Amino acid sequence: MTVKELTDLYPSRVNDRPRILERKDPVIFSAGDQLKQGPLDQEKLDFYEKNGYLFFEKFFSDDEVQKWRQELRNVWEESKHTSAPEIIREPQNDEIRSVFKIHETNDIFNRLSRDRRILDMIMQLLGSEVYIHQSRINFKPGFNGKEFYWHSDFETWHVEDGMPRMRAISCSIALEDNYHFNGPLMVLPGSHKYFVSCVGQTPDDHYKQSLKKQEYGVPDHESLTKMVKEFGIDTPTGPAGSLLLFECNIMHGSNGNITPYPRSNIFMVYNSVENGLVQPFSGQNPRPDFLGERTIKPLKPIE
């Protein structure tokens, strides 16, 4: 199938006025035996279908969190004097903000990305084998944590990377205790069933800026107000080791953080092997692989 033949089910950044479209994909893709055999039970499945996310308090043990925090520090040290494109720095002070592709460059995080406890849930929800579309660790120190404005990840991945359908799930593992006052992720539960078509065109090589500050693919105030009114705001918070799975199209964002509490986390995006990237729907060149993996590499679970 060539690009020309693929209909853009979710057009964005092509119109002068924003629009709210209905989702054209299922939320849960597996059926029959695969759906029934778990690990997620019917209650959890219903919650995910309705709200677009699942939160597991203290899913991982303290020992595991300890190990990952140590490895986060190692990666930070190793990355300090490196200028690889996978290392994203703060605009103001050059401090490292994120390191991408850690599921390929780091043994410990590679094993984590294939952890059966995560993968089995992901495959149950996406109904197929999966691969990593993007992975990163986020260093979020306290005192001056920056806000991240409302967005649907899928909008970016669709327009800028060429992800055709809503069949991906983000997985965020908290490496620090999270409170309602240190700028936790806010989600609009239920918003994954709607697609906010944003206004404006995307400039070339936009990603170099967008990782630091969003300017395109930004939903409008009216749509956001409408959605917040309809869906409310959930802020799943819990101790270090908590796991958040959220649907690729759920509207989310986070406020800044002036508290001393850091918010570092591990972030991995699982995409269905049946949802591999095509030419970006913006018509522009795709972003680099560390932001949107273009080679489908099915994951083998490990215990």
Next chain:
Amino acid sequence: MTVKELTDLYPSRVNDRPRILERKDPVIFSAGDQLKQGPLDQEKLDFYEKNGYLFFEKFFSDDEVQKWRQELRNVWEESKHTSAPEIIREPQNDEIRSVFKIHETNDIFNRLSRDRRILDMIMQLLGSEVYIHQSRINFKPGFNGKEFYWHSDFETWHVEDGMPRMRAISCSIALEDNYHFNGPLMVLPGSHKYFVSCVGQTPDDHYKQSLKKQEYGVPDHESLTKMVKEFGIDTPTGPAGSLLLFECNIMHGSNGNITPYPRSNIFMVYNSVENGLVQPFSGQNPRPDFLGERTIKPLKPIE
């Protein structure tokens, strides 16, 4: 008493290293009959003594809130094309952020500043008649509400205005429903018993910038981390009409707000008539009267 004779009990912005000093003033100033006759009962007094703040959910009626919100809009409209110094605008877009001195320039807010329901509590806590040190309304629209970094109001009022002792109380009336996710005020309960002596000197006419972005009188990370560890963080939130009284020296701040929910409020500072301003302890010229009233004007309560 001349300025030279007045000892600076709370030196700040004079040393190279921050220090945490103990409070040298009582928290509650009245005694005997005045203390006993209310309106605050022993439980409330104990809470204030220990935590440095009092929160009253929905203290005012919906009708009152409605009236003040209407008046807030009137003031906004009147102020739009005025360039009085009492009107503070956003650095980026010139939108009005605060209008000061509203207890003198506006009838409705003048009456509010003398409301017996507030004044009786304030006088019970401060043990004397009181006057308004500063008043303002804050317009805080949703979507891009700015953070306000940690600070003790007293530190500024002492150094920049010449408020000698900790004998003032701030009163904040929420004109909108407040949630934990729209950047509510955060306080460190108990921090009013300590004074963080900040580093650095204050440049002349600093106030013109400091109202928009703080750079001086900023507590250091180490002191803040220590205090947060010891005291924790409280975020008193509630519906519109809620009233927050907080001690002038309590450490507080607020995160930004990307939600559509605005956070407009009325803010009035009551100072004891026995705590009138002297020469600023920075040795510099005092700030204008709309920021720190230099004339003691005792308030007559009205029903």
